[in-house]
Amino acid sequence: MVNPPPTLRGDDVDRLHGTDVADPYRWLEDTADREVGKWLTGQNTFTRQALDSLPERSAWHQRLVSLMSRPLVGAVQLRNDTVIMLERLADADQSVLTVRRFVAGAEVTGSEPVVLVDPAAGGDATAAIDWYEASPDGALVAYGTSIGGTERSILRIVATDDPATEHIEDIPDTRACSVAWEPDGSGFFYTRYPAGEEYDRTVRHHRLGADWRDDAETWAELPNPESWPDLKLSQDGRWLLVSVEVGWSRTDVHVLDRHHDRWWTIVSGVESETRLEFAVDGLNLVGMTTIDASGGRLVRISLPAFGDAARSAGDWITLVAERDAVISSPHVVGDEIWIVATCDGIDTVERRSGDGSLLGSLDSLGMISVLAVAADRDAGRALVVRDSFDGPPSVWHAAAGTDEVVRWWEAHGDVKASEMSIRHVTYASLDGTQIGMFLIHDADVTPDATTPTILNGYGGFAIAETPTWSPQIAAWCSAGGLYAIAQLRGGLEHGEDWHLAGNRQHKQNVFDDFAAAADWLVEQGLTSRARMAIVGRSNGGLLVGAALTQRPDLCRAVWCGVPLLDMIRFPRFLIARLWTSEYGDPEIAEEFAWLHAYSPYHHVESGTCYPAVLLTAAEGDSRVHAGHARKMTAALQHASSCLDTKPVLLIEERDAGHGVGKPVSLRAAEVADALTFLSWQLGWVPSPDT
Numbered sequence: 001m002v003n004p005p006p007t008l009r010g011d012d013v014d015r016l017h018g019t020d021v022a023d024p025y026r027w028l029e030d031t032a033d034r035e036v037g038k039w040l041t042g043q044n045t046f047t048r049q050a051l052d053s054l055p056e057r058s059a060w061h062q063r064l065v066s067l068m069s070r071p072l073v074g075a076v077q078l079r080n081d082t083v084i085m086l087e088r089l090a091d092a093d094q095s096v097l098t099v100r101r102f103v104a105g106a107e108v109t110g111s112e113p114v115v116l117v118d119p120a121a122g123g124d125a126t127a128a129i130d131w132y133e134a135s136p137d138g139a140l141v142a143y144g145t146s147i148g149g150t151e152r153s154i155l156r157i158v159a160t161d162d163p164a165t166e167h168i169e170d171i172p173d174t175r176a177c178s179v180a181w182e183p184d185g186s187g188f189f190y191t192r193y194p195a196g197e198e199y200d201r202t203v204r205h206h207r208l209g210a211d212w213r214d215d216a217e218t219w220a221e222l223p224n225p226e227s228w229p230d231l232k233l234s235q236d237g238r239w240l241l242v243s244v245e246v247g248w249s250r251t252d253v254h255v256l257d258r259h260h261d262r263w264w265t266i267v268s269g270v271e272s273e274t275r276l277e278f279a280v281d282g283l284n285l286v287g288m289t290t291i292d293a294s295g296g297r298l299v300r301i302s303l304p305a306f307g308d309a310a311r312s313a314g315d316w317i318t319l320v321a322e323r324d325a326v327i328s329s330p331h332v333v334g335d336e337i338w339i340v341a342t343c344d345g346i347d348t349v350e351r352r353s354g355d356g357s358l359l360g361s362l363d364s365l366g367m368i369s370v371l372a373v374a375a376d377r378d379a380g381r382a383l384v385v386r387d388s389f390d391g392p393p394s395v396w397h398a399a400a401g402t403d404e405v406v407r408w409w410e411a412h413g414d415v416k417a418s419e420m421s422i423r424h425v426t427y428a429s430l431d432g433t434q435i436g437m438f439l440i441h442d443a444d445v446t447p448d449a450t451t452p453t454i455l456n457g458y459g460g461f462a463i464a465e466t467p468t469w470s471p472q473i474a475a476w477c478s479a480g481g482l483y484a485i486a487q488l489r490g491g492l493e494h495g496e497d498w499h500l501a502g503n504r505q506h507k508q509n510v511f512d513d514f515a516a517a518a519d520w521l522v523e524q525g526l527t528s529r530a531r532m533a534i535v536g537r538s539n540g541g542l543l544v545g546a547a548l549t550q551r552p553d554l555c556r557a558v559w560c561g562v563p564l565l566d567m568i569r570f571p572r573f574l575i576a577r578l579w580t581s582e583y584g585d586p587e588i589a590e591e592f593a594w595l596h597a598y599s600p601y602h603h604v605e606s607g608t609c610y611p612a613v614l615l616t617a618a619e620g621d622s623r624v625h626a627g628h629a630r631k632m633t634a635a636l637q638h639a640s641s642c643l644d645t646k647p648v649l650l651i652e653e654r655d656a657g658h659g660v661g662k663p664v665s666l667r668a669a670e671v672a673d674a675l676t677f678l679s680w681q682l683g684w685v686p687s688p689d690t
Contacts, residue, residue, distance in 0.1 A: 001050065001647050005042035007634040008035075014568075017589040019596065021568055025634040029573075029627035031619060036630075040652055043633065047614075047649040047673075054676050056685060060475065061672035067471035068664045071411045073393050076383050078374040079138030082160060083383065085113070085395075085409075086129060093663040094120045097129055097143060099160045116163045117156075119145045125663050126620075126655050133179035133188075134160075136235070140167075142179045142188060148620040149657015151175055155190065157208070171212040173197075180233035180240065189218060189231050189240060198575045198622075199225035203242060223252065223269075226578045234278045235377075239303060241276060241285070247581025248461050249273065249500065255285075255303070264304050267291070267313060273462075273496060275329035276301070279354070280377055286319070286330050286337055293322035295495035298330060298339060298356055319356025326464070326495050331373045334380025334400035340370045344424055344436050345466040345493050349373065349384060351403070360403040365396065367422060369466030383408060388467045389440050390420045419443040420477060422467070427520040429489075430512040433501075436487040437517055438467070439526075441477050452481045452684040453527035455518055455555070459488030459510035460539040461582055462499040472671050479686035482527060486517040488543075503582050505594050511546045518547075518554050530556050533678045537561035538624060538658065545600030545632065548611055556646075557612045557681035559674045562621055562658055565628040567599035568592070573625035601628070604635040612646040612681040614674060618656040626652055649677065 012023040030036055051057060074086040074095050081102040088095040098113035119127040130153045132143035138160055144153030155174040157167035173193040180189040187207040192215075194200055203219035206212060219229065219242050228245040240256040251274050253266035266285070267274050273296075276287030285301040291313050298320035320327070325341040332338075336359060337352045347370040349362040362384065371385040371393055380400040387393045395409035423439045441447060454476060458465060465487045473483045487493045490502025490510045502510040518534065521527050532555040536544040541563020548558050564570055564579075568586050571577045584591030596602060604610075613636055617629035633650040640648060651673060656666055679686055 001644055003643065004046050004637045004648065005039070007039065007637065009634075009638065016568070016586070017592050019592075021596070021602065023566075023569070023631075025631040028630040028634060029569075029625070031626065040630070040650075043650040044652060047651050050647065050649060051673055051676050051680075054680055056679055057672055057676040059686075060675045060679075061668060063475045063478070064471055064668040064671050064675075065664070067474055068668050070392060073385060073395060073409065073411075075132070076372055076374040076385055076395055077132070077134045078376045078381075078383050079134050079136060080376065080379065082134070082138030083374075084116070084132065084134045084138065084141055084160065086132065087113070088664070089113075089115075093125055093665055094118075094128055097132060097141065097158070099138075114163070116141065116158045116160060117143060117145075120663075125665070128662075130175075131177055133177075133181065135181040135185040135188075136183055137185060140181075140185050142169075142177075142181075142190070144174050144177050146175075148655050149618060149662060150620050150622045151657060152622060153177065155179075167208070169206070169208070169212065171206065171215075178230045180231040182233070183235060183237045189233065191229055191231065199577065201228060203229055203231060218256070219254070221254075226580075228578075232276075232278065234282060236282060239278065241278070243275065248503070248579075249496065249581070251275070257304070266301065270313070277330050277332055280332050280335055281354075286332070288327050288329055288339070289313075289316070290496045293495075294497040295322050295325060296327040297322045298327060298337070298352070320352065326492060331375040331382065332377040333375045333382050333398075334377060336380075336400045338373060338375065338382065340373065342464065342466070342493070345369070345438075345464050345487055346424070347466065349398070351400070362396075362398055362403055362405050364403070364405060367467055369468055387469055389422050389438070389469065389473060392469045420474075421445075427516060429509070429516045431509070433489070433509075433513070435489075435513050435517065436493060437520075438465070438485045438487075440473055440483045440485075442480060445477075445480055445482070447482045447526040449522075449525055449528040450531060451527050452679065452682045452686070453484060453521060453532045454481065454535050454678065455484045455486065455514075455521065455532060456535045456540070457486040457488050457510075457514050457517070457543055458536065458540045459486075459490035459502050459513065459543055461490070462492040462496065464492040471668075472675070475671075476675065481684075481686070484517065484521060486514055488513040488517075504584050504591070507583065507594065508598060510543060511550060511598065514543055514547055515551050515554060518551075529553065531682050531684070533557040533559065533682060535559040535561075535674075535678075537563070539564065541565070541624075541628075542567070542600065546598050548613065549600045549603040549605075550598070552608055552610050555611055557614075557678050559614050559616070559678060560629070560632070561616045561674075562618060562624050563615065563628055563632070564624055565599070565632045566601040567595040568602065570628070573627065574622055576624070601632050601635060604632070604639045606639040607641050608639060609642040610636055610640045610646065610648070612677070613648045614677045615648075615650045616670060616674070617650070617652045618658065619652060619654045620657045623658040646681070 009024045012026045014021045072088040077084045083100045097117040101111045130144045134141045146153045155171035178191045204215040230243045232241040242254045244252040252268040272291045274289040276285040288296045300317040328340040351359040375382040384396045392411040396405040397408040421443045426434045545565045586592045615629040617626040636648040
């Protein structure tokens with residue numbers, strides 16, 4: 001293969017905490033610079049010449065388009081007999097907001113969907129719905145749209161019975177907005193940012209039809225500018241619950257008694273997660289807390305009467321003690337409390353009484369993850385969104401008083417090329433810790449040393465790896481490959497302690513866990529180094545970046561998507577200061593030492609034969625700056641001793657973001673490029689259209 005375009009190597013060096021930190025490609029951070037534009041054009045052209053000439057790309061693309069063109073549900077909310085869904089209709093490029101009504105009959109089912117909002121109707125294919133929240137009676141829906149993958153959304157209102165009626169709200173700066181509607185639908189509390197800012201998210205109140213510029217600020221007591229308030233309002237409108245994420249392992253909770261205009265603090269300043277919901281009696285809160293319980297316990301907290309002091313954690317009543325399962329936020333369904341309990345990343349919905357006693361469980365749904373429980377507390381029913389490796393998400397109807405579930409919505413059509421074999425195994429990491437891993441392949445395949453294998457992982461931000469539908473996995477496995485997903489420390493598979501064991505000063509554990517997964521796969525004879533690729537996006541991009549610099553021998557090929565790679569300068573860009581509590585702050589000497597010890601960009605060594613690497617990024621990404629991928633591309637192209645056989649390629653898209661709201665056409669093209677690159681480098685000519 002010919003050499004990549006040349007890259008100017010600068011002489012930037014920073015002296016930080018007594019250490020010289022070289023940054024020869026800092027100039028590539030400036031997206032607006034004309035020379036950076038020329039460099040990107042050259043890199044993208046170089047990559048296209050390499051990939052477009054490979055005959056298997058068209059087959060990968062065709063199969064992915066077929067898989068991604070099926071209907072897909074993204075979110076569900078239930079209000080009385082009204083169901084509001086974010087769904088992608090068959091053959092559509094973007095998801096739309098729809099409404100359905102319950103239909104009484106022999107079994108519970110829904111009416112045909114009515115499209116409320118089609119974000120692409122204005123002609124911009126990158127326009128997307130980022131979030132939505134329906135009013136208590138389901139008559140109105142607040143939703144946010146953005147363009148180009150930026151997630152910088154504008155809040156608008158639509159009526160479910162008359163979507164053509166225009167509501168002139170158009171409130172800007174509402175990224176990932178949390179909305180709590182008034183009981184009568186006359187207005188709502190919501191979160192908003194200062195114009196053009198990425199931090200200082202505060203709570204305001206809006207009356208429909210009023211000028212949003214006059215919306216009063218309700219809560220702004222942020223522990224730091226990066227704090228993230230989330231809102232809930234009691235059914236009678238008296239109590240406003242403000243849960244504030246302070247980093248990735250702490251949630252402060254405050255409640256406002258609107259009758260007396262008085263705030264109480266439920267919990268503050270404690271490194272713990274507490275997620276609360278209003279109980280059906282209107283006198284208590286119920287919720288999950290990790291205080292004295294890494295995996296979570298279910299608690300009841302009485303709301304304070306006027307004049308009372310707030311209830312301290314010592315006064316909370318434990319309804320379900322910590323056990324060998326991780327529990328999530330509760331859902332009130334009639335007079336029952338439903339919780340999702342997770343073991344080894346596999347979910348079960350438990351039905352419990354008001355005192356915490358187990359009434360039953362919806363365990364007939366199989367090896368799944370639960371994407372959502374949309375509950376109607378008055379009607380005593382819920383819609384459960386089920387996800388799994390072997391098919392797209394489906395929606396199931398369930399009700400208080402029974403463990404029976406009825407399929408309510410599913411994607412139609414053949415989305416599975418064949419039956420999949422799905423196993424959960426464990427292996428030992430470097431320090432002996434047992435790590436879980438899912439192994440997925442076609443049922444007719446017996447993996448051996450020749451099997452082309454993708455190893456994927458994440459390991460951060462208390463996000464668990466669970467059974468999830470992925471066209472990428474389905475396409476790879478149906479073509480004869482093995483797909484492995486490691487449940488690394490830093491996630492939430494085994495509670496908050498598992499998360500803390502893989503963040504900040506313990507981040508190296510995550511990289512060790514991942515390398516051990518690759519070694520185990522080879523030792524077990526399920527694949528070989530020459531037939532293995534590693535894949536990760538975002539924090540997972542950091543993971544594979546660290547893996548390829550620490551263990552260049554680990555695998556043959558790498559897909560590093562929208563990655564963090566310069567861990568010394570990362571807080572300077574976009575919203576990345578939100579992540580210093582997860583990784584550490586390079587402005588603090590001790591934390592700088594943690595970050596500098598593994599920062600992939602700073603550990604690229606000249607003369608090393610690195611694996612073949614495809615880096616993908618997006619100019620419109622409002623989370624991770626594309627400069628990370630650019631700088632790493634330049635560093636690897638300069639340093640690698642074997643570019644002729646193991647190339648380093650970059651694709652940077654212009655009208656795309658971190659991934660949220662990305663059109664099917666762009667997503668299919670991106671994954672087709674990646675699978676083409678990986679199969680090429682693994683020496684595998686698959687038949688993905690069989």
